[in-house]
Amino acid sequence: MADIYELLRGQKDSSGNYQKVPVIVQGITGTFGSLHAKQMLDYGTNIAAGVTPGKGGQKFEGKVPIYNTVKDAVDATNSKVSIVFVPAKFFLGAATEALEAGIKLLVAIPEHVPIRDTMQVIELAKKKDAIIIGPNTPGVMIPGLVKIGIMPASPFKPGNIVVLSKSGTLLYEISNTLTKAGFGQSITIGIGGDPVNGTRLIDAFDMVKDDPTIEGMVIVGEIGGDAEEIVAQHIMDIKFKKPIVAYIAGRRAPKEKRMGHAGAIVMGNYGSAESKISMFNMANIPVAKRPNEVAILLAGKLEKTKD
């Protein structure tokens, strides 16, 4: 599988700094796309090109060239990374175009993408050895270095804790409490709130688990599916020893109701909070009852590893 760190931060140059990898924004002239393209630029992300069919030749913010197709943008910038802001019903087309043009990391922001469309994009991504983050994700970020997503900058600070989250606002909320408690983040990956994810929780875990610089991990899950159970089992199987703390949203939600996210639904016992919490407990991963408790539990876990 492609290396997410290399895709996000490139190689180190001669003075020891990471290159700024070029990023393409698909849907850069839309309301949402332009707002967040601007914010990513402000954060220091190297937005090298935008794509909006019919607007090729124009410039975004007076400097970022816009192309009609992803292929044109890739040819001009040599970019391997794209973030997609198109409306959900156009996602399949936009993502297919990007993967065919050689994009290796595609961050899929749209909410409400039909599951079958996502599944088709995933099939193609497998063939192309590409990573899809999302759909319905806040994106991915290495604080202080690169932000490819819609997350606000303020909750995050560089550090050594990984945060993996199904939810966007809870990612911000929990990262904020971590930052306040002195735990910066090495990388944060939004899995997305859909039933089917391009990068599953276990895939995200595997992408980062061998990074020697990480000191701990926070997994923010929610009701629906069995991604949390599977990652907990995996953590036990590989005997991963670094401290992990989890949080699960939706413990008190009614069954068989979709709670805002397409994926947040308990069907029978499939997807219940109890099932997830008991698996995390088996894997010796404490589960916070409140977002604010995450940093406290993590501090406790880190303290123990020092002994």
Place this chain on the structure above:
Amino acid sequence: MRLLEYQAKELFAQYGIKTPKGISSKNIEQARNDAKQLGYPFVIKVQVPVGGRGKAGGIQKCHNDDEFEIKYPQLLDMSIKGEKTRAILLEKMAEYEKELYLSLFLNRSKRCYTVIASSEGGVEIESVKNQVIREVGLGDVDAQTAEEIAKQIGLQGKTIPDFVDMLQRLAKITVEKEAELAEINPVALLKDGSLLALDGKVVTDDNANFRHPEMDKYQEKTELEERAEKSGFTLVELDGNIAVVGNGAGLVMSTLDMLADNGGKPACFLDVGGGATTESVYEALTLVSKMKKVKAILVNLYGGIVKTTTVAAAFIKAYDDKLIDLPVYARLMGSESEKSKEMLKNTRTKMFDSVEDAINGVVMEVNKRG
């Protein structure tokens, strides 16, 4: 969208899956005619979008008019796990040898559909024994795979082609209607070896609704839920008296969990989406104002980019317009929160720095007022 049994069976019939003869109704006047047409004995089955109705007494046999006149109104008034009866299905009883289980199910972790079949159906899927599970990609099932599954669950003779036929038709529904689940539980194995769908459960992908206008008639949303959807919100109405409003599904779920942990009873889950503007919060308050049972509102907004003053302006407008006269306990995270507190000083909205404090406040307020 989760189809009710009678709706799933309409779909089954369209796709050529055999079901018992049945008629659905929403009032006893119509049902009396249906009863005559159908002829006793038959079963009457509550139609609710939640499982476990058999155990709750939602399925009753009727042998004559007297039984029918007593049982039909009882079932019509029933609530199962908080879900009111949507309709009643009258259905002929089938005599059968055995109950099987069959479903196509979207396995989210494997990111493919799986066929689950068993010769021991009629109980909830978690309790179904001897499950045969086959991964089938995007949901198409070829005849050979279907036949292998039939043999694996021990079917014989003429039942095998019947099963292949049923499974392939169910797969067609799954693919064409973009279902997350299409389940027949139980499948009745009749004395003549043929198969009949005794129950049906179909859950489709809401995000694909725009491709399926033909399914709109099955939409079971309340007026408020529909209005919320138009604004890009998600509303789930609940039984309690404290409205829970926030931005982002995870954050609102988390707020609801903490409220319930502290003894509060959520009246709704209302997610106003990623951003929060004066207009969107005002619209959220409008929705809440239409829920009669609400005694207080708990608001938890995490605005990384949002100015809290724009949210505060929505509360002030709602009070000025006499839209709401309810106490609001709000945690607004974002810029200019001191200015927002100042703006809201003489209103019924109290602002808190932590959501825990807002929750303690709202629970005490509601308890105090009884």
